[in-house]
Amino acid sequence: MSFSAGLPIADVVSEVREALASHPLVLLQAPPGAGKSTALPLELLNEPWLAGQKVLVLQPRRVAARAVAARLAAGLGEDVGGTVGYRVRFEARVSAATRLEVVTEGILTRRLQRDPELAGVGLVVLDEFHERSLNADLALALLREVQGALREDLRVLVMSATLDESLPARLGVPFIRSEGRAYPVDVRYLTADPVGRVEDVVAGAVRRALEEHEGDILAFLPGVREIRGALGRLADVNAVVLPLYGDLPVREQGRALLPDPSGRRKVVLATNIAETSLTIQGVRVVVDGGLSRSQVFDPGSGLSRLVTGRVTQDAATQRAGRAGRLGPGVAYRLWSPRTQALLPAARPPEMLEADLAPLTLELAQWGTPDPTTLLWLDAPPAPRVGAARELLTGLNALDDSGRVTPEGARLLEFPTHPRLAHLLSTGANGALAADVAALLEERDPFPVGTGTDLSERVSALRSWRRGEQGRGDVAVLERIERLSKQWRRTRNVPVDNAEPDHLEVGALVALAYPERVALARESTSGLARSGTGRFLLASGQGAALPEGDALAGSRALAVAHLDAGSAGWGQAGGRIFLAAPLDPAVLSTRASWVDAVRWDTRSGTLVAQQERRVGALVLDIRPLRDLPGEQRVEALAAGIRSEGLHLLKFTPEAEQLRARVDSLRHWRPEDSWPDLTDAGLLATLEDWLGPSLTTVRTRDDLARINLLPALQGWLTWPQPQHLDQLAPTHLTVPSGSRVRLEYRPDGQNPILAVKLQELFGLADTPTVNGGRTPVLLHLLSPAGRPVQVTQDLRSFWNSSYFEVRRDLRGRYPKHPWPDDPWTHEPTRFTKKRLT
DNA sequence: CTCTCCCT
Incomplete structure (x- = not known):
């Protein structure tokens, strides 16, 4: 008998059977309407390799699991719960006769954790795999490990509705394709x-x-x-x-x-x-x-x-x-x-974008502290695994080596995100913890714009349970109660319908979101101390309540839901959607004293104090005595880096030193001259400037530092001598004057600006850099105005000099303009002074 | 000017 007669999938049934007979993992691609979910599993129930074991069919959604089970049962002429059953959260229809079980993704993960051998199961079908949900990817990775280590006979059939050309090769498995059936x-x-x-x-x-x-x-x-x-x-x-x-x-x-x-x-x-x-x-x-x-x-x-x-x-x-x-x-x-x-x-697959805390905890429990060791289609990105580990370690769910702790194993008994599981596991008031966690997991029972206070929702849930007319969407409240009830059972606590203590709600929220405890911010005027609705979170992020929210008067909050903020929101940061007031005493229990040494841009001073902190929140301050030098240097260097090198004032001499060294770096790359450009100095502040910072406290102190010796001290022997030889500050010209050289960026020739009368008789252009680099001569009039730029002095005397002489002789009659510049005495004076 | 959608 054929269950797929008349369906497109019928053409490939025997191919699928043969492939599974000889391969543990097979990929089937079939578009919607082919019958792959509703007929194919029935065709595989009596395969010899299955040896009478069960078939599990994985579906990504509960509604789909129920519907697929109904269709499969109908194919056998049976009701659901006989040969075909299903299992989703809160609901199972299976019996001793059930051989084909349709399950949702979370159910399979739990089952694998309890029984990694999947005893009694011969085939797992992963349907709708093209959606690449996190849990389907996880299921495949775990199943492949089970196949390799425990169950060589276990088969896996991956089914995808869309054709991803790369999938067969990446899986390295037989690939079967079926036609679909849909109207054009x-x-x-x-x-x-x-x-x-x-x-x-x-x-x-x-x-x-x-x-x-x-x-x-x-x-x-x-x-x-x-x-x-x-x-x-x-x-x-x-x-x-x-x-x-x-x-x-x-x-x-x-x-x-x-x-x-x-x-x-x-x-x-x-x-x-x-x-x-x-x-x-x-x-x-x-x-x-x-x-x-x-x-x-x-x-x-x-x-x-x-x-x-x-x-x-x-x-x-x-x-x-x-x-x-x-x-x-x-x-x-x-x-x-x-x-x-x-x-x-x-x-992109969900694996690459999602919060990986739940996955990381599952894998730790599985015995895989390093997720990269599994066979992934797309491996979980290492930075996200790192962030997940950090969170889980903070919840005491993982130890320092990433292995699951007893508490971590306990968190997995509460089927929810590890944050909420931590709330449920450690919250003192178990009944309230269950209500709060359920409210945080489900969607908001209140309509938009009705305040952010979570305690109001707890009240509404409880009055609804007492059978009173109250606030909140009843369908949502029913779903919330179903979750709360499951968790109360796990904690073994009775239901509580009393009015909740609002601060207790806040303390519970803080267990799940420790980095989202928040303190009211002062307004920028410094006048209002609270009521602005703006808060600073322990994570360092800013967040704001909606205009006129009832929680705006709170000094401290535990924020449950907020968004990351958008560009248009400016300084206020994210928007708070759900929160509860927090007793500042809860903050105190989490706070610790830390040394705070940092540059404060607003006041332009080095702040050195001890702060009692919870993350970014400062509860108390006291002065710090005996500031270690290393911390001072570190903080000042960070301040200069954030504000810019202009906090330091370089004298012309210091600037010239930087330019000279920079020129040598270009001319002689083999000599390892230090990098004194802005970027180079910023990168090495601690090294060259550190010794000058021992008494610096303010922006003015920084501006007063004499940088020339600091820079000179950064040169190592014999660099100072070489610097003077190869890139001298001045050159002596034939008149006897010592003329300052102007060194320029990028290894350009340095400029020697000198009155042309001072060079009479000189044929060769002066050089620096051991004779390798000629200077660029800026020849000046007696008044110091540039008249000619040249690097070839000889040809200047022979030609251009006479044009210059014609133009300038009338204007500067007291200065020498000889017919023969080669033989005239070089001078910086007038003719009168010469005679 | 919050609110795509799933799952234990």
């Missing part, structure tokens, strides 16, 4: 990229599509704001226009997904939730605005922010495909073919 979709582009807001452009395209085509329309916009805008612009069309996004209450989502009850045409304005997660019935036309919003994680601050960018090519393909499920469809792409060619093929 006519993809249409604009001739040029549109200008203006995406909601206007999309609304215009929807109007046209309503006139030109039959059937329901699905339009993609980046977010809720744009969806609202487009809704307003389409208020008058002859169709039902409905929004669809993740935050929408389930009942309203249902209206968008099902056909309109009164049979009217439907227009759905959706975020990328409609790309893969939810399927809308009856769609014949897709309008793709071409934008998509996604989260960018900044490992430096541990914060993330939402960024709106262009859709990728594979996402646009997914979106367009939504028009071809019922019959032939149309997809309007609101950009030009030229832009299409420039779109990135796909988003």
